[in-house]
Amino acid sequence: MGRKVNVIGVGMVKFQKPGASDEYNVMAAGAIRTAMKDAGVPWSAVEQAYAGYVYGDSTCGQRAVYAVGLSGIPVFNVNNNCSTGSSALMLARQAVEGGLAECVLAVGFEQMEKGALQAKWNDRTNPLDRHANVMNDVQGVNAAPGAAQMFGGAGREYRFKHGTKRETFAKIAEKARRHASKNPYALFQETYTVEEILASPEVFDPLTRYQCCPPTCGAAAALLCSDDFAKKHGISNPVWIAAQAMTTDYPSTFDEKSMIKMIGYDMAKACANQVYEKAGLGPSDVQVVELHDCFTANELLTYEALGLCPEGGAEKFIWDGDNTFGGRFVTNPSGGLLSKGHPLGATGLAQCTELVWQLRGQAEQRQVQGARVALQHNLGLGGACVVTMYRAD
DSSP states (O other): OOOOOOEEEEEOOOOOOOOOOOOOOHHHHHHHHHHHHHHTTTTGGGGGEEEEEESTTTTTTHHHHHHHHHOOOOOEEEETBHHHHHHHHHHHHHHTTTSSEEEEEEEEEEOOSSSOOOOOOOSSSSHHHHHHHHHHHHHOOOSHHHHHHHHHHHHHHHHHHHOOOEEEHHHHHHHHHHHHTOTTOOOOOOOOOOHHHHHEEEEETEEEEEGBBOBBEEEEEEEEHHHHHHHHTTSSSSSSEEEEEEEETTTTTHSOOOOHHHHHHHHHHHHHHHHHHHTTTOGGGGGEEEEEOOOOOHHHHHHHHSSOOOOOTTHHHHHTTSSSSSSEOOOTTOOOHTTTTTTTTTHHHHHHHHHHHHHHHHOGOOTTTOOOEEEEEEEETTTTEEEEEOOOO
8 A cells, every 4th residue: 555645736727619728838837837826835846747638749748847847857748538637647646655756746738629529640540449340330330420429329328228318318418507607617607408408409319419528628737745745845634535546448348239338337337446445435425526427428327337326227316416416416516528628638637626626615606515525537438447536534
Protein backbone atom coordinates (compact mmCIF):
# COMPACT_ATOMS: atom_id res chain seq x y z
CA MET A 1 0.00 0.00 0.00
CA GLY A 2 1.43 3.36 -1.05
CA ARG A 3 1.17 6.78 0.51
CA LYS A 4 -2.05 8.74 0.92
CA VAL A 5 -2.63 11.16 -1.97
CA ASN A 6 -4.39 14.49 -1.47
CA VAL A 7 -5.99 16.85 -3.97
CA ILE A 8 -5.02 20.29 -2.71
CA GLY A 9 -5.81 22.49 -5.69
CA VAL A 10 -8.31 22.37 -8.56
CA GLY A 11 -9.32 24.75 -11.30
CA MET A 12 -11.06 24.97 -14.64
CA VAL A 13 -12.10 27.50 -17.23
CA LYS A 14 -15.64 27.99 -18.49
CA PHE A 15 -16.33 25.54 -21.30
CA GLN A 16 -17.05 27.03 -24.73
CA LYS A 17 -18.24 26.04 -28.18
CA PRO A 18 -15.56 25.45 -30.84
CA GLY A 19 -14.41 28.76 -32.27
CA ALA A 20 -15.44 30.72 -29.17
CA SER A 21 -12.64 29.68 -26.81
CA ASP A 22 -9.08 30.76 -26.24
CA GLU A 23 -6.34 28.57 -27.70
CA TYR A 24 -5.52 25.32 -25.89
CA ASN A 25 -2.39 26.67 -24.21
CA VAL A 26 -4.20 29.75 -22.88
CA MET A 27 -7.07 27.66 -21.49
CA ALA A 28 -4.71 25.14 -19.91
CA ALA A 29 -2.51 27.80 -18.35
CA GLY A 30 -5.60 29.47 -16.91
CA ALA A 31 -6.75 26.22 -15.31
CA ILE A 32 -3.26 25.52 -13.92
CA ARG A 33 -2.94 28.98 -12.39
CA THR A 34 -6.37 28.63 -10.78
CA ALA A 35 -5.39 25.26 -9.30
CA MET A 36 -2.10 26.67 -8.02
CA LYS A 37 -3.88 29.62 -6.41
CA ASP A 38 -6.42 27.26 -4.90
CA ALA A 39 -3.63 25.14 -3.38
CA GLY A 40 -1.68 28.18 -2.23
CA VAL A 41 1.69 26.78 -3.29
CA PRO A 42 4.25 28.21 -5.74
CA TRP A 43 5.03 26.76 -9.16
CA SER A 44 8.52 25.89 -7.93
CA ALA A 45 6.95 23.23 -5.67
CA VAL A 46 5.60 21.20 -8.62
CA GLU A 47 7.92 18.31 -9.47
CA GLN A 48 6.14 16.64 -12.39
CA ALA A 49 3.25 17.37 -14.78
CA TYR A 50 0.94 15.05 -16.70
CA ALA A 51 -0.89 16.80 -19.54
CA GLY A 52 -3.86 15.17 -21.26
CA TYR A 53 -5.28 16.00 -24.68
CA VAL A 54 -6.61 14.01 -27.64
CA TYR A 55 -6.44 16.37 -30.63
CA GLY A 56 -3.18 18.25 -31.04
CA ASP A 57 0.43 18.04 -32.10
CA SER A 58 3.13 16.42 -30.00
CA THR A 59 4.27 18.24 -26.83
CA CYS A 60 1.17 20.43 -26.52
CA GLY A 61 1.49 19.66 -22.82
CA GLN A 62 4.86 21.37 -22.68
CA ARG A 63 3.50 24.43 -24.50
CA ALA A 64 0.67 24.69 -21.97
CA VAL A 65 2.92 24.22 -18.93
CA TYR A 66 5.59 26.60 -20.22
CA ALA A 67 3.07 29.44 -20.03
CA VAL A 68 3.01 28.99 -16.25
CA GLY A 69 6.70 28.40 -15.58
CA LEU A 70 9.93 27.16 -17.12
CA SER A 71 11.28 25.04 -14.31
CA GLY A 72 12.66 22.10 -16.28
CA ILE A 73 10.32 19.53 -14.71
CA PRO A 74 9.25 16.37 -16.57
CA VAL A 75 6.07 16.91 -18.61
CA PHE A 76 4.33 13.76 -19.85
CA ASN A 77 1.71 13.94 -22.62
CA VAL A 78 -1.25 11.58 -22.21
CA ASN A 79 -3.91 10.44 -24.71
CA ASN A 80 -6.52 7.84 -23.72
CA ASN A 81 -9.47 9.05 -25.78
CA CYS A 82 -12.34 10.40 -23.65
CA SER A 83 -10.75 9.11 -20.41
CA THR A 84 -7.58 11.14 -21.03
CA GLY A 85 -8.04 13.60 -18.17
CA SER A 86 -8.56 10.93 -15.53
CA SER A 87 -5.68 8.91 -17.00
CA ALA A 88 -3.40 11.92 -16.40
CA LEU A 89 -4.85 12.17 -12.90
CA MET A 90 -4.09 8.50 -12.26
CA LEU A 91 -0.48 8.85 -13.38
CA ALA A 92 -0.04 11.88 -11.13
CA ARG A 93 -1.55 9.94 -8.22
CA GLN A 94 0.79 7.01 -8.81
CA ALA A 95 3.81 9.31 -8.76
CA VAL A 96 2.84 10.68 -5.36
CA GLU A 97 1.59 7.38 -3.94
CA GLY A 98 4.78 5.60 -4.96
CA GLY A 99 7.03 8.21 -3.37
CA LEU A 100 8.47 9.46 -6.67
CA ALA A 101 7.35 13.04 -6.05
CA GLU A 102 5.75 15.16 -3.33
CA CYS A 103 3.67 17.49 -5.50
CA VAL A 104 2.44 16.71 -9.03
CA LEU A 105 0.21 18.49 -11.53
CA ALA A 106 -2.43 16.89 -13.76
CA VAL A 107 -3.90 19.11 -16.47
CA GLY A 108 -6.29 18.30 -19.29
CA PHE A 109 -7.40 20.46 -22.20
CA GLU A 110 -9.01 20.28 -25.61
CA GLN A 111 -9.51 22.75 -28.45
CA MET A 112 -12.11 20.93 -30.51
CA GLU A 113 -13.54 21.38 -33.99
CA LYS A 114 -17.20 21.73 -34.86
CA GLY A 115 -19.15 18.60 -35.74
CA ALA A 116 -18.97 14.93 -34.83
CA LEU A 117 -15.70 13.24 -33.91
CA GLN A 118 -13.78 11.83 -36.85
CA ALA A 119 -10.56 9.85 -37.28
CA LYS A 120 -7.55 12.00 -38.15
CA TRP A 121 -5.53 9.19 -39.75
CA ASN A 122 -6.93 7.22 -42.66
CA ASP A 123 -3.76 5.42 -43.81
CA ARG A 124 -3.51 2.97 -40.85
CA THR A 125 -5.57 0.65 -38.68
CA ASN A 126 -8.26 2.49 -36.74
CA PRO A 127 -7.96 1.62 -33.02
CA LEU A 128 -11.74 1.19 -32.87
CA ASP A 129 -11.90 -1.25 -35.78
CA ARG A 130 -12.85 -4.23 -33.58
CA HIS A 131 -15.56 -2.17 -31.89
CA ALA A 132 -16.88 -1.10 -35.28
CA ASN A 133 -16.91 -4.72 -36.44
CA VAL A 134 -19.10 -5.68 -33.49
CA MET A 135 -21.49 -2.85 -34.31
CA ASN A 136 -21.63 -3.86 -37.96
CA ASP A 137 -22.38 -7.47 -37.01
CA VAL A 138 -25.08 -6.53 -34.50
CA GLN A 139 -26.91 -3.63 -36.10
CA GLY A 140 -25.16 -2.52 -39.26
CA VAL A 141 -23.81 0.95 -39.95
CA ASN A 142 -25.58 4.05 -41.24
CA ALA A 143 -24.80 7.72 -41.85
CA ALA A 144 -25.24 8.86 -38.23
CA PRO A 145 -22.13 9.86 -36.25
CA GLY A 146 -20.22 6.72 -35.26
CA ALA A 147 -20.20 7.34 -31.50
CA ALA A 148 -23.96 7.98 -31.52
CA GLN A 149 -24.50 4.68 -33.34
CA MET A 150 -22.41 2.85 -30.76
CA PHE A 151 -23.93 4.33 -27.61
CA GLY A 152 -27.38 4.66 -29.17
CA GLY A 153 -27.20 1.02 -30.17
CA ALA A 154 -26.37 0.10 -26.58
CA GLY A 155 -29.34 2.12 -25.40
CA ARG A 156 -31.60 0.43 -27.92
CA GLU A 157 -30.37 -3.00 -26.85
CA TYR A 158 -31.16 -2.12 -23.25
CA ARG A 159 -34.56 -0.72 -24.21
CA PHE A 160 -35.57 -3.84 -26.09
CA LYS A 161 -34.32 -6.08 -23.26
CA HIS A 162 -36.10 -4.24 -20.45
CA GLY A 163 -38.97 -2.45 -22.19
CA THR A 164 -37.54 0.95 -21.24
CA LYS A 165 -39.46 4.02 -22.42
CA ARG A 166 -37.79 6.55 -24.73
CA GLU A 167 -38.91 9.21 -22.24
CA THR A 168 -36.63 7.64 -19.64
CA PHE A 169 -33.53 8.49 -21.66
CA ALA A 170 -34.82 12.02 -22.26
CA LYS A 171 -35.41 12.49 -18.54
CA ILE A 172 -31.65 12.06 -17.99
CA ALA A 173 -31.00 14.96 -20.37
CA GLU A 174 -33.67 17.06 -18.63
CA LYS A 175 -31.87 16.47 -15.32
CA ALA A 176 -28.50 17.37 -16.88
CA ARG A 177 -29.82 20.69 -18.19
CA ARG A 178 -31.42 21.50 -14.84
CA HIS A 179 -28.16 20.84 -12.98
CA ALA A 180 -26.05 22.76 -15.51
CA SER A 181 -28.27 25.83 -15.22
CA LYS A 182 -26.69 26.34 -11.78
CA ASN A 183 -23.10 25.83 -12.95
CA PRO A 184 -21.35 28.99 -14.24
CA TYR A 185 -18.65 26.83 -15.90
CA ALA A 186 -21.14 24.85 -18.02
CA LEU A 187 -21.54 25.30 -21.76
CA PHE A 188 -25.36 25.17 -21.68
CA GLN A 189 -27.37 27.23 -19.18
CA GLU A 190 -30.88 26.89 -20.63
CA THR A 191 -33.21 24.12 -19.45
CA TYR A 192 -35.43 21.83 -21.52
CA THR A 193 -38.41 19.65 -20.71
CA VAL A 194 -38.57 15.94 -21.52
CA GLU A 195 -40.97 16.79 -24.34
CA GLU A 196 -38.63 19.39 -25.84
CA ILE A 197 -35.71 16.96 -25.64
CA LEU A 198 -37.69 14.26 -27.44
CA ALA A 199 -38.78 16.77 -30.08
CA SER A 200 -35.20 17.69 -30.98
CA PRO A 201 -33.87 16.03 -34.18
CA GLU A 202 -33.27 12.29 -33.91
CA VAL A 203 -29.62 11.27 -34.17
CA PHE A 204 -29.86 7.52 -33.61
CA ASP A 205 -32.75 5.85 -31.78
CA PRO A 206 -33.28 6.37 -28.86
CA LEU A 207 -31.01 9.42 -28.94
CA THR A 208 -32.12 12.86 -30.02
CA ARG A 209 -29.83 15.84 -30.43
CA TYR A 210 -30.22 17.04 -26.84
CA GLN A 211 -29.21 13.60 -25.60
CA CYS A 212 -25.74 13.80 -27.16
CA CYS A 213 -22.80 15.71 -25.69
CA PRO A 214 -21.56 18.62 -27.80
CA PRO A 215 -18.02 19.24 -29.10
CA THR A 216 -16.49 21.56 -26.52
CA CYS A 217 -13.32 23.49 -25.75
CA GLY A 218 -11.98 23.79 -22.23
CA ALA A 219 -9.36 22.94 -19.63
CA ALA A 220 -9.14 21.77 -16.03
CA ALA A 221 -6.32 20.97 -13.62
CA ALA A 222 -5.62 19.36 -10.25
CA LEU A 223 -2.64 19.51 -7.93
CA LEU A 224 -1.85 16.35 -5.95
CA CYS A 225 0.49 15.92 -3.01
CA SER A 226 1.58 13.73 -0.13
CA ASP A 227 0.54 14.16 3.51
CA ASP A 228 4.00 15.46 4.38
CA PHE A 229 3.79 18.13 1.68
CA ALA A 230 0.31 19.19 2.80
CA LYS A 231 1.42 19.54 6.41
CA LYS A 232 4.55 21.47 5.41
CA HIS A 233 2.40 23.99 3.56
CA GLY A 234 -0.24 24.30 6.27
CA ILE A 235 -2.98 22.50 4.34
CA SER A 236 -5.31 20.77 6.80
CA ASN A 237 -8.01 18.17 6.06
CA PRO A 238 -7.66 18.13 2.26
CA VAL A 239 -9.83 16.00 -0.01
CA TRP A 240 -8.00 12.74 -0.69
CA ILE A 241 -8.18 9.87 -3.15
CA ALA A 242 -9.49 6.84 -1.26
CA ALA A 243 -9.16 4.47 -4.24
CA GLN A 244 -8.65 4.54 -7.98
CA ALA A 245 -8.52 1.94 -10.74
CA MET A 246 -8.31 1.67 -14.51
CA THR A 247 -9.57 -1.19 -16.64
CA THR A 248 -9.39 -1.85 -20.35
CA ASP A 249 -11.45 -4.12 -22.57
CA TYR A 250 -12.26 -7.73 -21.71
CA PRO A 251 -13.06 -10.51 -24.19
CA SER A 252 -16.77 -9.83 -23.66
CA THR A 253 -16.35 -6.47 -25.43
CA PHE A 254 -15.92 -8.28 -28.72
CA ASP A 255 -17.03 -11.88 -28.22
CA GLU A 256 -20.56 -11.52 -26.87
CA LYS A 257 -21.92 -9.47 -29.78
CA SER A 258 -23.55 -7.03 -27.39
CA MET A 259 -23.60 -3.30 -27.95
CA ILE A 260 -23.84 -2.80 -24.19
CA LYS A 261 -20.66 -4.81 -23.66
CA MET A 262 -18.95 -3.19 -26.66
CA ILE A 263 -19.29 0.34 -25.26
CA GLY A 264 -17.58 -0.61 -22.00
CA TYR A 265 -20.15 -1.92 -19.52
CA ASP A 266 -17.92 -4.73 -18.25
CA MET A 267 -14.92 -2.39 -18.06
CA ALA A 268 -16.90 0.03 -15.91
CA LYS A 269 -18.39 -2.65 -13.65
CA ALA A 270 -15.02 -4.30 -13.00
CA CYS A 271 -13.33 -0.95 -12.43
CA ALA A 272 -15.95 0.18 -9.92
CA ASN A 273 -15.74 -3.12 -8.05
CA GLN A 274 -11.96 -2.74 -7.75
CA VAL A 275 -12.41 0.74 -6.30
CA TYR A 276 -15.04 -0.38 -3.79
CA GLU A 277 -12.77 -3.22 -2.65
CA LYS A 278 -9.71 -0.95 -2.31
CA ALA A 279 -11.64 1.74 -0.46
CA GLY A 280 -13.55 -0.61 1.81
CA LEU A 281 -16.70 1.31 0.87
CA GLY A 282 -19.63 0.55 -1.40
CA PRO A 283 -22.13 2.48 -3.51
CA SER A 284 -24.33 3.11 -0.47
CA ASP A 285 -21.53 5.16 1.10
CA VAL A 286 -21.43 7.61 -1.83
CA GLN A 287 -23.42 10.86 -1.91
CA VAL A 288 -22.33 12.50 -5.17
CA VAL A 289 -21.22 11.07 -8.53
CA GLU A 290 -19.73 12.55 -11.68
CA LEU A 291 -20.08 9.93 -14.41
CA HIS A 292 -19.41 9.78 -18.14
CA ASP A 293 -22.70 10.79 -19.76
CA CYS A 294 -21.47 11.32 -23.32
CA PHE A 295 -24.96 10.16 -24.31
CA THR A 296 -28.02 9.61 -22.14
CA ALA A 297 -27.81 5.90 -22.91
CA ASN A 298 -24.38 5.68 -21.30
CA GLU A 299 -25.52 7.42 -18.14
CA LEU A 300 -28.39 4.95 -17.79
CA LEU A 301 -26.08 1.97 -18.27
CA THR A 302 -23.48 3.41 -15.91
CA TYR A 303 -25.97 3.61 -13.04
CA GLU A 304 -26.06 -0.17 -13.14
CA ALA A 305 -22.36 -0.70 -13.85
CA LEU A 306 -21.44 1.38 -10.78
CA GLY A 307 -23.97 -0.46 -8.62
CA LEU A 308 -26.08 2.63 -7.97
CA CYS A 309 -29.14 0.52 -8.80
CA PRO A 310 -29.74 -3.16 -9.70
CA GLU A 311 -29.30 -4.39 -13.26
CA GLY A 312 -32.55 -3.73 -15.05
CA GLY A 313 -33.53 -1.18 -12.41
CA ALA A 314 -32.33 2.03 -14.07
CA GLU A 315 -35.75 3.16 -15.27
CA LYS A 316 -37.28 3.03 -11.79
CA PHE A 317 -34.13 4.66 -10.39
CA ILE A 318 -34.55 7.58 -12.80
CA TRP A 319 -38.29 8.14 -12.39
CA ASP A 320 -38.01 7.85 -8.60
CA GLY A 321 -35.55 10.76 -8.71
CA ASP A 322 -32.78 8.76 -7.09
CA ASN A 323 -30.24 10.31 -9.48
CA THR A 324 -30.77 13.94 -8.44
CA PHE A 325 -31.18 16.24 -5.47
CA GLY A 326 -33.47 14.72 -2.86
CA GLY A 327 -32.75 11.18 -4.06
CA ARG A 328 -30.25 8.49 -3.10
CA PHE A 329 -27.42 9.97 -5.17
CA VAL A 330 -26.82 13.24 -6.98
CA THR A 331 -25.36 12.31 -10.36
CA ASN A 332 -23.56 14.94 -12.42
CA PRO A 333 -24.45 18.03 -10.38
CA SER A 334 -22.16 19.90 -12.80
CA GLY A 335 -24.51 19.12 -15.70
CA GLY A 336 -22.21 16.38 -16.93
CA LEU A 337 -20.87 15.99 -20.43
CA LEU A 338 -24.37 16.45 -21.83
CA SER A 339 -24.69 20.02 -20.60
CA LYS A 340 -21.39 21.12 -19.05
CA GLY A 341 -19.68 19.99 -22.26
CA HIS A 342 -17.07 17.39 -23.20
CA PRO A 343 -13.62 18.73 -24.13
CA LEU A 344 -12.11 15.26 -24.32
CA GLY A 345 -8.79 15.81 -22.54
CA ALA A 346 -10.30 18.07 -19.88
CA THR A 347 -13.37 16.04 -18.91
CA GLY A 348 -11.79 13.77 -16.29
CA LEU A 349 -10.14 16.69 -14.51
CA ALA A 350 -13.30 18.79 -14.70
CA GLN A 351 -15.09 15.90 -12.97
CA CYS A 352 -12.36 15.89 -10.34
CA THR A 353 -12.70 19.64 -9.87
CA GLU A 354 -16.46 19.42 -9.38
CA LEU A 355 -16.18 16.63 -6.85
CA VAL A 356 -13.47 18.39 -4.85
CA TRP A 357 -15.69 21.49 -4.71
CA GLN A 358 -18.60 19.31 -3.58
CA LEU A 359 -16.61 17.66 -0.80
CA ARG A 360 -15.31 21.04 0.39
CA GLY A 361 -18.82 22.51 0.39
CA GLN A 362 -17.87 25.04 -2.32
CA ALA A 363 -20.35 24.08 -5.07
CA GLU A 364 -22.70 26.98 -4.36
CA GLN A 365 -26.22 26.55 -5.80
CA ARG A 366 -25.57 22.94 -6.81
CA GLN A 367 -24.05 21.87 -3.48
CA VAL A 368 -24.93 18.34 -2.36
CA GLN A 369 -25.56 18.73 1.34
CA GLY A 370 -23.50 16.48 3.60
CA ALA A 371 -21.30 15.15 0.80
CA ARG A 372 -18.35 13.25 2.30
CA VAL A 373 -17.68 10.52 -0.28
CA ALA A 374 -17.66 11.13 -4.05
CA LEU A 375 -17.31 8.80 -7.03
CA GLN A 376 -15.93 9.62 -10.49
CA HIS A 377 -16.37 7.54 -13.66
CA ASN A 378 -14.60 8.47 -16.92
CA LEU A 379 -14.79 6.22 -19.99
CA GLY A 380 -12.95 6.19 -23.30
CA LEU A 381 -13.65 3.78 -26.13
CA GLY A 382 -10.70 1.91 -27.45
CA GLY A 383 -10.77 1.42 -24.46
CA ALA A 384 -10.13 2.60 -20.93
CA CYS A 385 -12.30 3.25 -17.90
CA VAL A 386 -11.06 5.12 -14.82
CA VAL A 387 -13.05 5.16 -11.57
CA THR A 388 -11.91 7.28 -8.62
CA MET A 389 -13.29 7.62 -5.11
CA TYR A 390 -12.66 10.78 -3.09
CA ARG A 391 -13.17 11.39 0.60
CA ALA A 392 -13.26 14.41 2.87
CA ASP A 393 -12.64 13.35 6.47
